[in-house]
Amino acid sequence: MSMLSFMGALEIGLIFALVALGVWISFRVLDFPDLTADGSFPLGGAVAAVLIVSGCNPWLACGAAMLAGAVAGLVTGWLNVRLGILQLLASILTMIALYSINLRIMGAPNIPLLGEPTVFSPFVSDDNAYWVQPLVLAVIVLVVKLILDWFFASQMGLALRATGANPRMARAQGIATGRVTLGGMALSNALIALGGALYVQTQGGSDISMGLGTIVIGLAAVIIGETLMPSRALFIITLATVVGAVLYRIFIALALQADFIGLQAQDLNLITAVLVAVALVLPRFKSKWRKPAKNGKSANAVTGGQP
Template sequence: MDILSGILQISLEQGLAYALVALGIVISFRILAFPDLTVDGSFVLGGAVVARMIVLGYQPLTGVVLAILIGFSAGCATGLLNTRLKINSLLAGILIMTILYSVNLRVMGRSNTPLLNYITVFTPFEQMEIRWLSVTLFFGGIVLASKFLADLFLHTQVGLAMRATGDNEQMIRTLGVNTDNMTVLGLGISNALVALSGALVAQHQGFADIGMGIGMIVAGLASIIIGETLLRARSVGMITFAAILGSCIYRLVITIGLWLGLAPTDLKMATGAMVILALGFPALKKGKEERIHLRGI
């Protein structure tokens, strides 16, 4: 019973910590239908910025806010490469992700920045009796607030224009909407959420590392696919909720796998296999092409 309780606690805490990544990917992949690979770099960027700010003596919240702003800028840079310079969306994401590797090293000054001896946003929770519950509620509050703001934004005129850009770019362009601006804005918001997640995770685990973002895009996609498969989400609110739920279930599966003896070095392989099965199962089941699509709503 104690083992089961521990697994659930870790899964919920980790799932909510990485749920912001899934929310960010929902905006780029699901809303804009833009395969943005910047995520792997912007996640580390958020952790690198907040770690550097904390080491320099600034307040943790100041570092978090700066991480969000710089993450937004990274997403906008990808959008500008695609819309202004007409670089392929996949290549634009790869280019910015590659550039961010050097940027992150420059920001941190090394490949790993420990934060164990510094004050972070989680320091007040260390004195509490039930630390995991306090941390989980903290992550849950931030995730729910982000979901609420995302849902609210996607129902505004700008948000509806962004959704239409991902669903039918040519149609919405004939109505006078600047789809290039919608793409840049959407990618900025997406990577701002991812950078926020990176900033919080770095403080939670006690260090920022140059390799902490590897495979983040695949993990985020796995979360979205799992959530939407379970909930059959169609509305914006349900899709964002499905991403959060999927993140928790994904972390639960990973935690159980580790408990059963799965080597940590095999996690990325297991995640990739999980996504392949989720995407390919409908075609295998019905004997024809039927893939889960990641287009706009």
């Protein structure tokens, strides 16, 4: 893999690290199977693209994209909490509705951003864009990760974690689990929409179909990170999620550039499915490998190491 390809994979991986953190909040913290990501990711891109083309500051456009994503998450949470619709079905309904909403926002299937200012414009030139953009994204991801670490150590964050772990016990402790769930879903999709806003600024435009498979990529990043860096410490868990997203994109780039495999760009979904399947199976193999080792140690302890 060339350095240019590696930096490109790193750039996309860092963007999807934000998506993975949002997916981690809904799936792991809240235990809420949320498919809204496939709609909130292009929603963030659509809002940011329209505002940037209209002359808005790119950073303000990212903030507006996060706000739009938060509203999408609130709608999903409201359908579940207030109307009693099943979590998965509520997210599917929101995702389907967002397709039409995104088309309404953009007014066309795509919006080009070539020549428009972006959050990277003050830092990049024609010679250094390939490494400066990943650096800027790394700083953004680091700031978001540290804010999340601080938030989940706060009283509100602990209430969010308690709601996902045991809603009945959380209600017994006086936590308004409905409101907490709404807040958690808003936070989750705000991060995913931020990823979409940054994605369109690196790719030079927004497209209505760019959200396809977003939830799979986010889940793959979470699973890969948990497999490679298992831990109960919050700091490590969020770090593992970021690392999982970056490694996922690097694995994809390696697979597509391996001539002996013969894979092409249209095989991206196939590679994704294989990577997710491997990541899901690996923990089982690890537990099987550990059991014989533990049994061997316990047997030696009982016999005193004698045959």
